[in-house]
Amino acid sequence: MSFDVICFDCDSTLSRVEGIDELARRVDLFEQVAALTNAAMNGDLALEAVYGERLALIKPDQAAIDWLADLYIREMVEGVSDTIKTLQDNGKLIHIISGGLRQAILPLAALLGIAEDQVHAVDLLLDENGDYLDFARHSPLAVSGGKARICRRLRMHHSSLAMVGDGKTDLEAKLAGAYMIGFGGVVKRPLVQEQADVFVSDASLAAILPYVL
Known part of the structure; x- marks a missing residue:
């Protein structure tokens, strides 16, 4: 199969880490926050039930975001750079669709040659001192079904779209007519193995190439 647009989750797909969980680890709240993340990714809780709660516990500031941006790059999944370049060389449009924090993902996207307007994630709101205020509560990616909404927007301009990711929120892209490739290279979730169109x-990450070219 061939697709015009290939969309990637970030956490546990482009990078080995779950960003918000790592921000929690940095302030000794890992177990509490990771339990909430896993509940959402496994489909046990709605994303909106945990999103604000996690950030309210962590209160990430600018220094934390800069730290996470570096961590995302250091922990890039094997084969990511070559996979993205191969897709771009074949004329594919690459988007990142993530429930993570946009400011932390942008440096990774830039490294991979993905434009800022092709990065869909949740903006963090900081004050003039770089301290945490809130997150963009209107963002579709902070609630269940958000990835389907982004995919529907993209499909208004492109006929065929694939979504690559590891969690329940990535499966939602199927509701928008996306072909869903479950990526289990970092974490294998039974729900995704069962419901993805194909699972690697x-x-x-190069294992996805035969399914998208």
Whole structure:
């Protein structure tokens, strides 16, 4: 199959880490926050039930976002750079669709040659001192069904779209007519293995290429 647009989740797909969980680890709240993240990614809780609660516990500031941006790049999944370049060389439009924090994802996107307007994630709101205020509560990506909404927007301009990701929120892209490739190279979630159109377990993201070219 061939697709005009290939969309990628970020956490546990482009990078080995779950960003908000790592921000929690940084302030000794990992177990509490990771339990909420896993509940949402496994489909046990709605994303909106945990999103604000996690950030209210962590209160990430500018220094934390800069730290996470570096971590995303250091922990890039095997094969990411080559996979993205191969897709771009074949004329594919690449988007990142993530429930993560946009400011932390943008440096990784820039490294991969993905334009800022092709990065869909949740904006963090900071004050003039760089301290945490809130997050963009209107963002569709902070609630269940948000990835389907972004995919529907993209499909208004492109006939065929694939979504690559590891969690329940990535499966939602199927509601927008996307072909969903479950990536289990970092974490294998039974729900995704069952419901994805295809599931790859390889540690390298390059394992998706036969399904999108």
